[in-house]
Amino acid sequence: MRDVSPKGLATILVCAGGGLAAPRGGRLSALSKRLISGEDFTSTLSGARIVAEGDTVIVGREPGDLRRCAVPDVALEPGRAVVWDGRYELTAREPGWTVTAALGRLARLSPADRKIVRRAPAWARGALPVLYREDGGDTVLAGRRAEVRNLAPRRLKHALGETTQEADLFLAVHGETPPTDLFSFEDNKHDAPHGPPRDREP
Incomplete structure (x- = not known):
């Protein structure tokens, strides 16, 4: 909803951006x-991008901020959970990833993975x-090997x-599911921001 409070908006932004301090x-x-005001616009704050078009508002991670802030790559060890960019917890199934x-790196993905990514x-x-x-x-979507x-x-x-x-607090990401962390909310349809629905097993 467009009438979300400043405090609520700050919470959404810091969660989508993977940060620790709310703006x-x-x-x-x-x-x-x-x-x-109802204005249509795109803006960024706290590592997140907010896109407002009509009754729909979408908030997600700002990719350009990943480059500016030099979010480090993380080597994964099988069976050991690692948090990356404050947004995802990954546990590799095999070594070397x-x-x-x-x-x-999008162009390095397989045609099947690029098709999945285009859902976002x-x-x-x-x-x-x-x-x-x-x-x-290979370069693969994270859910393929972790x-x-x-x-x-x-x-x-x-x-x-x-x-x-x-079980409802974690959204498991499978190989056939784009691991999006977008929050969207529409006037007259939802009372609060929500994440993407849980996808079924492929």
């Missing part, structure tokens, strides 16, 4: 006023997690006091 001050206030952002808005695709091998092998848990919806629910069963 505040003049920029947050101005962004909140633009939403309430490193997680990084899809930014600059074009501007959001570069922030998706992919895996590559140090030996120069268990991936989307942490953003869980953080948002906790922050807004909407705690549910643990």
